[in-house]
């Protein structure tokens with residue numbers, strides 16, 4: 432981020448990357464001093480230069496540790512993290528040589544305000560900022576089994592920061608995103624929702640779906656797009672129970688989505704259906720990008736791509 436940058440959408444601040452240039456010299460679980468913790472050491476463009484960094488969100492200083500140029504901050508409200516979570520941010524920064532000159536317990540700074548400068552105060556190897564972020568209001572700060580201090584609920588930086596206007600020089604393999612990757616949709620009622628599904632999200636089916644196959648003697652159908660299961664797997668009765676979808680809440684349409692002149696008798700391989708109901712996400716599976724919904728009392732797993740969040 433740059434000095435003074437703000438990002439507020441739907442009344443919630445996006446948690447921004449405090450650094451204008453980011454060169455990670457030691458990542459999370461690093462062997463040097465980060466074993467078992469989600470901490471990162473960041474330097475700027477030129478090694479040894481004490482670059483400034485800025486408040487990722489409007490924050491209050493909770494603690495200072497002058498001997499290591501270290502301070503603990505917490506967001507004054509819930510913020511939006513890069514992984515879609517909306518919660519308080521509690522974060523620790525360290526090694527700022529002059530920190531005690533301008534930071535003190537109880538100080539509140541706005542998003543984009545000067546937060547500190549990289550430094551080498553305390554047990555630091557070279558000028559950098561050590562940063563650790565917890566997606567929680569829990570301020571517990573304790574040593575783990577390797578002797579490194581940690582928060583509960585720490586996440587790596589790519590799950591925390593939106594890197595709008597951060598020049599990532601060395602991202603250490605992180606999958607960094609910007610706010611543009613997480614569109615916020617404002618609903619007619621004025622409520623703003625992102626499109627990152629989580630447990631408890633309210634979702635609708637997005638699209639017109641072909642009934643690829645009907646399970647014999649049931650009202651369950653298979654759809655290769657929604658579940659990723661191949662037609663032959665369905666055909667050979669090898670699909671898992673949660674890949675069969677009950678037809679009850681679906682309405683027959685033509686392939687353009689029109690309900691006109693459809694008889695509601697659905698044929699495998701011919702008919703198209705839509706679903707206008709709202710469901711709650713019960714579980715998320717990140718590796719397969721799927722969400723578990725309950726349709727007519729039956730658990731089904733659906734690719735998130737075909738769902739959109741409405742609350």
Ligand SMILES: [Zn+2]
Pocket residue numbers: 457464465470471472561562
């Ligand atoms: Zn460190």
